[in-house]
Amino acid sequence: MYKVQTFKDPANMTPHEEKHVPYIEAPDKVKKGEYFKVTIRMGKGIDHPMEPGHFIQYVDLYANYYHLGRVNFTPESKAEATLTIKLEESCTLRAFELCNLHGQWESVHEIIVEE
Numbered sequence: 001m002y003k004v005q006t007f008k009d010p011a012n013m014t015p016h017e018e019k020h021v022p023y024i025e026a027p028d029k030v031k032k033g034e035y036f037k038v039t040i041r042m043g044k045g046i047d048h049p050m051e052p053g054h055f056i057q058y059v060d061l062y063a064n065y066y067h068l069g070r071v072n073f074t075p076e077s078k079a080e081a082t083l084t085i086k087l088e089e090s091c092t093l094r095a096f097e098l099c100n101l102h103g104q105w106e107s108v109h110e111i112i113v114e115e
């Protein structure tokens with residue numbers, strides 16, 4: 001059955017979780033309408049393998065349910081991406097990555113937008 005995975009306990013992640021959960025680096029607060037950078041790494045502490053038989057295929061970034069962008073990877077890529085975005089209101093940034101062997105993984109980052 002298809003299901004989106006994430007870590008079970010953020011204080012005690014397994015190596016499998018650390019490699020797969022997309023780690024979102026972004027400010028906690030930004031100004032409305034001003035560009036800022038969001039970096040997404042797979043994963044945190046342990047890099048996910050990037051080889052022909054096992055690699056991260058893409059990562060998607062959403063503001064709540066609004067799609068902001070997708071970065072596609074090849075086995076020759078490093079599994080990280082930086083997007084420059086702007087927001088109009090506070091939201092939950094949500095990243096989804098797809099591993100060709102281990103399925104889809106999600107993480108979130110709350111962000112406050114100030115006037």
Ligand SMILES: [Fe+2]
Nearest residue numbers: 054099101102
């Ligand atoms: Fe994997």
